[in-house]
Amino acid sequence: MSTLEQFKNYVKKINDFEHAAMILNWDMETKMPKKGAKAHISALTTLSSEAFKMSISGEMKGYLDTLSMPDEWANLDEISRKMVEHIKEGYEESKNIPEDLYARYVELTSTSQNVWGEAKHNSDFETMRPYFEEMISLNKTMAQYIDPNKKPYDVLLNRYEKGIDEATITRTFETLKKGVIPLVEAIKEKPKVDESMFKGEFSKEDQEKLGYYLLEAIGYSLEAGRLDESEHPFTIGNAPCDVRITTNYDLTDLRSSAFSILHEGGHGLYEQHINPALIGTTLNTGTSMGIHESQSRFYENIIGRNKHFWMNHYNKISEIFPSYKNVSLEAFYKGMNVVQPSLIRTEADELTYNLHVIIRFELEKALFDGTLEVKDLPIAWHDKMQAYLGIVPVNHKEGVLQDVHWAGGMFGYFPSYALGNIYGGQFLMQIEKELGGLDTLLEKGELMKVSDWLTEHVHTFGCMKAPMQIIQDACQSHLDATPIIRYYTDKYTKLYNL
Amino acid sequence: MSTLEQFKNYVKKINDFEHAAMILNWDMETKMPKKGAKAHISALTTLSSEAFKMSISGEMKGYLDTLSMPDEWANLDEISRKMVEHIKEGYEESKNIPEDLYARYVELTSTSQNVWGEAKHNSDFETMRPYFEEMISLNKTMAQYIDPNKKPYDVLLNRYEKGIDEATITRTFETLKKGVIPLVEAIKEKPKVDESMFKGEFSKEDQEKLGYYLLEAIGYSLEAGRLDESEHPFTIGNAPCDVRITTNYDLTDLRSSAFSILHEGGHGLYEQHINPALIGTTLNTGTSMGIHESQSRFYENIIGRNKHFWMNHYNKISEIFPSYKNVSLEAFYKGMNVVQPSLIRTEADELTYNLHVIIRFELEKALFDGTLEVKDLPIAWHDKMQAYLGIVPVNHKEGVLQDVHWAGGMFGYFPSYALGNIYGGQFLMQIEKELGGLDTLLEKGELMKVSDWLTEHVHTFGCMKAPMQIIQDACQSHLDATPIIRYYTDKYTKLYNL
Missing domain, CATH: 1.10.1370.30 (Neurolysin; domain 3)
Structure with missing residues (x-):
């Protein structure tokens, strides 16, 4: 199997995890019975962190380095080149984020969104305040890991x-x-x-x-x-x-x-x-x-x-x-x-x-x-x-x-x-x-x-x-x-x- | 972290994969748009094989062996003991099945079910005959691997x-x-x-x-x-x-x-x-x-x-x-x-x-x-x-x-x-x-x-x-x-x- 094929298989597995997470997210917002939230959040956390781990792994780095070498690069078609570039950007952005920080972020995201539904219903800002505070603090920390030379808010804007x-x-x-x-x-x-x-x-x-x-x-x-x-x-x-x-x-x-x-x-x-x-x-x-x-x-x-x-x-x-x-x-x-x-x-x-x-x-x-x-x-x-x-x-x-x-x-x-x-x-x-x-x-x-x-x-x-x-x-x-x-x-x- | 906690974390990951696969299966049968099948099947295959690999891994064997030792066992509560026994049973059943036999079985299962839809529609027994024959033969072989001392049909009955x-x-x-x-x-x-x-x-x-x-x-x-x-x-x-x-x-x-x-x-x-x-x-x-x-x-x-x-x-x-x-x-x-x-x-x-x-x-x-x-x-x-x-x-x-x-x-x-x-x-x-x-x-x-x-x-x-x-x-x-x-x-x- 060529490096490109191995790389594509590797990315396929990440995509499979992300596809499952997408369906879980959709289900959580549209169909999930009320009591199902905990298992969904647990599975979403696992899937996202697996996908994340794979996207910054040594194996990923190996593929990206190899495919970026002039000999390999010369043989890539336009889409494959963009694919390598795109994934490399994500890799560079994420590789410095500590795994437990990311896991905490994913977990907080789901919990916080869940809490928000109830808090909004009750017009209750105080319940949401600590979530907002931790969310901002985590976002600032993550932004610094992504690019310490940029203002955190600029880093966040660039994600979107x-x-x-x-x-x-x-x-x-x-x-x-x-x-x-x-x-x-x-x-x-x-x-x-x-x-x-x-x-x-x-x-x-x-x-x-x-x-x-x-x-x-x-x-x-x-x-x-x-x-x-x-x-x-x-x-x-x-x-x-x-x-x-x-x-x-x-x-x-x-x-x-x-x-x-x-x-x-x-x-x-x-x-x-x-x-x-x-x-x-x-x-x-x-x-x-x-x-x-x-x-x-x-x-x-x-x-x-x-x-x-x-x-x-x-x-x-x-x-x-x-x-x-x-x-x-x-x-x-x-x-x-x-x-x-x-x-x-x-x-x-x-x-x-x-x-x-x-x-x-x-x-x-x-x-x-x-x-x-x-x-x-x-x-x-x-x-x-x-x-x-x-x-x-x-x-x-x-x-x-x-x-x-x-x-x-x-x-x-x-x-x-x-x-x-x-x-x-x-x-x-x-x-x-x-x-x-x-x-x-x-x-x-x-x-x-x-x-x-x-x-x-x-x-x-x-x-x-x-x-x-x-x-x-x-x-x-x-x-x-x-x-x-x-x-x-x-x-x-x-x-x-x- | 105690071995029991590590074991439970390990099993949690398997459960998370299986939970996601469950939701994907449900979605496929009830909600999925027609063109979505390929991505669902791909994700389902990845999730199932990850869960299966983890359930027969060396790490799993390690946990099961350790927790079964008298000192550890003595400290387990009733639910944890049952959990170890239950997972061990699955492990013992699966570990002896040669990988290529299992792969052939999984492949045959999906092909055979696919063929069945058409054969049933056409009331065509002859098309199904070789599938039934191989299916029985494979089931007999697998049953022998699971427990050579039992009649194959008894082994199969016991699965359900x-x-x-x-x-x-x-x-x-x-x-x-x-x-x-x-x-x-x-x-x-x-x-x-x-x-x-x-x-x-x-x-x-x-x-x-x-x-x-x-x-x-x-x-x-x-x-x-x-x-x-x-x-x-x-x-x-x-x-x-x-x-x-x-x-x-x-x-x-x-x-x-x-x-x-x-x-x-x-x-x-x-x-x-x-x-x-x-x-x-x-x-x-x-x-x-x-x-x-x-x-x-x-x-x-x-x-x-x-x-x-x-x-x-x-x-x-x-x-x-x-x-x-x-x-x-x-x-x-x-x-x-x-x-x-x-x-x-x-x-x-x-x-x-x-x-x-x-x-x-x-x-x-x-x-x-x-x-x-x-x-x-x-x-x-x-x-x-x-x-x-x-x-x-x-x-x-x-x-x-x-x-x-x-x-x-x-x-x-x-x-x-x-x-x-x-x-x-x-x-x-x-x-x-x-x-x-x-x-x-x-x-x-x-x-x-x-x-x-x-x-x-x-x-x-x-x-x-x-x-x-x-x-x-x-x-x-x-x-x-x-x-x-x-x-x-x-x-x-x-x-x-x-």
């Missing part, structure tokens, strides 16, 4: 968005803020738009029916995926053959499931369209969280909140929910695009959503540079909400405990959401340049042309290209918030007669 | 029912036959009973509603379990905290889901009631296939086909399915207890079911003692069906190819089903001795008293007691078919005015 740093995000988010805040302020002065058509009674079965319809409309495959229910919608899988999404049904508001399904459907499409030749290489997943969010938010907002998309699908709404027979498409469209500062990020409109993310980014930055302590987080949260959105939560459930991310140790993750909006604006500009106006394409029912463009320029590569390379090759540009601000300005100026 | 042998089963099944056949013959002479109330249109949602109701009625916990749909009903889990059952919905016959849910619910109760102190010891599962079947068949038949059980629950049937408003409880009860010789074991009634199992046992015995060759199996099948049931299949699909067991190499498994009925009769007799008549208990809604008795005398022990020990301690008796025959005779004499 390769090639980005705090300074770049700060600069880009300043541009974004300058574009978004004046729009939000201007809209506050305008008369309220009716959104009552989304309120009412919508059974889970009917919402699920609409969900499956929308998934089919955007091209999501149920032969390589599923739709289930979980507390917090997510996408998980082993691309491109088994990519599962979840949603959450609000029985009194249709938007919650419909737009989260379009959102997760966008993530799902990305993964389902990855080149199958990348299976088994570890490159068969989205290249970064930011690029991933660019796809989910593209389908949720740029497509899903576009009137011309609904021109071809609005009939289905009134077929499933007869009350919509009395609501015009125009009113429906305006209702789904109401801009209104609100407390919950995941329920925020397209515009104010960015401010929710910027708040979290600024708080994370402060938690990691030491200017903010966990105990003061609720107050800092309050202040930022007041400053950017003009409203404040009256409990932690709708405030600092609303998201699972920090409970799950995912510091550095939040910026991805706004980066996704920014990338999305850049993709949209390029698509319109190459294929013509999006409104026309959607009205003609040619969403698949857009989907094909995204597959060709983004999805298919998996991790073969880093995020900045994707943007560079697809849009001949760097990270740039201008296109999405232009899109927001055009759209909301018309919608609200600004 | 510790402490049993061919002679005991033969003797007990003779008694069973002598009790059952005259009843079946007598019933044949009686007028046909109406069972048309079970035929009609029953939506999946409604059947599911009934399913959950029945599970609650028998005390199955949804905090430690789930109900899902799969092609063939099964129970799978990690006892006692996560024990999942499945069913299959026949939209034109209510019996299929209702009684399979009671059946699997019985398996589920057994596992859910195992002493939690056994978690992590490998003793936290049913002690044998026969005892397991005794519980499932107890809830399916002895409880689930008892009129007095339904006195408290029949209202629910007509609440969910209004057509039952016109059917009396008496007619419903008679309809669910129709005795009618039929071709398919899994669809057989409570009484003739035993004969299906006895036929398979007698054929297996003959195949292993050399008095029957595989090529003559269809004729032998035909003759036994004629002799015991008075009907014969017109094709192999409804005959010798109907079950997957032989194709999967599971020779020695079939007797468990009838042993389950026999054990069930013994438990029933003892319960009535201690708690009073079952009919009265059920009519008074005191099923939980029965359930508590079963927990106390059967469930809680997991693998701490071998099957014969369970019977001995619970019923102060040996394996005895008399009680179940008495139950059959009483029940069907009344039902059919014999």
Whole structure:
């Protein structure tokens, strides 16, 4: 057996452990009976630490060293080279992390997420506080092991968005803020738009029916995926053959499931369209969280909140929910695009959503540079909400405990959401340049042309290209918030007669 | 760390792999998207072979040897001793099997089961013949490696029912036959009973509603379990905290889901009631296939086909399915207890079911003692069906190819089903001795008293007691078919005015 074959067999075993862990995670969030948590967490801890041990073992080092030698390297095809590089990066990043530190981190992650569910329910910050504190401390320690020469928060940001740093995000988010805040302020002065058509009674079965319809409309495959229910919608899988999404049904508001399904459907499409030749290489997943969010938010907002998309699908709404027979498409469209500062990020409109993310980014930055302590987080949260959105939560459930991310140790993750909006604006500009106006394409029912463009320029590569390379090759540009601000300005100026 | 702690940590890792494999298996049968099979099979293979390697490793031998030494042994508590013994038994059984023989067996098993699907579909015995032949030959060889001093068929029987042998089963099944056949013959002479109330249109949602109701009625916990749909009903889990059952919905016959849910619910109760102190010891599962079947068949038949059980629950049937408003409880009860010789074991009634199992046992015995060759199996099948049931299949699909067991190499498994009925009769007799008549208990809604008795005398022990020990301690008796025959005779004499 050649070294490459041995290497691939070795990686296959790691992938097998990670596949099992993925299914266990999915099961834990969607199906697991309440009492099953302990065995799941135990198995997840074992599988992750086995996979981790293998990824930093002497055997792994041997393969990586051998395959990197000029003679071997010369014989590798492009995918195998990327595979070696990609795994080597992970190896270099992880090899210095002590095994017991990592095991503690994995264990804490599962326990903390479990505790969070209950704590959020009870609006109980004090129960979560020690978990947040240990989580931050562990993340700082791990970041130092990964790269002692970088600021810990920069190390964390790079885990989700390769090639980005705090300074770049700060600069880009300043541009974004300058574009978004004046729009939000201007809209506050305008008369309220009716959104009552989304309120009412919508059974889970009917919402699920609409969900499956929308998934089919955007091209999501149920032969390589599923739709289930979980507390917090997510996408998980082993691309491109088994990519599962979840949603959450609000029985009194249709938007919650419909737009989260379009959102997760966008993530799902990305993964389902990855080149199958990348299976088994570890490159068969989205290249970064930011690029991933660019796809989910593209389908949720740029497509899903576009009137011309609904021109071809609005009939289905009134077929499933007869009350919509009395609501015009125009009113429906305006209702789904109401801009209104609100407390919950995941329920925020397209515009104010960015401010929710910027708040979290600024708080994370402060938690990691030491200017903010966990105990003061609720107050800092309050202040930022007041400053950017003009409203404040009256409990932690709708405030600092609303998201699972920090409970799950995912510091550095939040910026991805706004980066996704920014990338999305850049993709949209390029698509319109190459294929013509999006409104026309959607009205003609040619969403698949857009989907094909995204597959060709983004999805298919998996991790073969880093995020900045994707943007560079697809849009001949760097990270740039201008296109999405232009899109927001055009759209909301018309919608609200600004 | 003490040797015992090290040993328990080592076993914990095996358990974690097996837990993950369990969830993957469950997912594959119930939820997995079609294209996901390859990754699941790959992960399952890796997890199983890792667990197997660990169970026969030098490290394992070291722990077992050390803990068996008098000084160490003296300090072990009762559960730890049983744990060592139980794992040692598995180790001893596996360690002598040559690796390539085992590999061939695993390979043949999956190929053979695959071929069986198609062969059954085509009613094609000739295609299966060589697989059956090699399967028997391999099973004989493996049995010799496991214990050269025993008859191979006895070794195989012991894998599913510790402490049993061919002679005991033969003797007990003779008694069973002598009790059952005259009843079946007598019933044949009686007028046909109406069972048309079970035929009609029953939506999946409604059947599911009934399913959950029945599970609650028998005390199955949804905090430690789930109900899902799969092609063939099964129970799978990690006892006692996560024990999942499945069913299959026949939209034109209510019996299929209702009684399979009671059946699997019985398996589920057994596992859910195992002493939690056994978690992590490998003793936290049913002690044998026969005892397991005794519980499932107890809830399916002895409880689930008892009129007095339904006195408290029949209202629910007509609440969910209004057509039952016109059917009396008496007619419903008679309809669910129709005795009618039929071709398919899994669809057989409570009484003739035993004969299906006895036929398979007698054929297996003959195949292993050399008095029957595989090529003559269809004729032998035909003759036994004629002799015991008075009907014969017109094709192999409804005959010798109907079950997957032989194709999967599971020779020695079939007797468990009838042993389950026999054990069930013994438990029933003892319960009535201690708690009073079952009919009265059920009519008074005191099923939980029965359930508590079963927990106390059967469930809680997991693998701490071998099957014969369970019977001995619970019923102060040996394996005895008399009680179940008495139950059959009483029940069907009344039902059919014999």
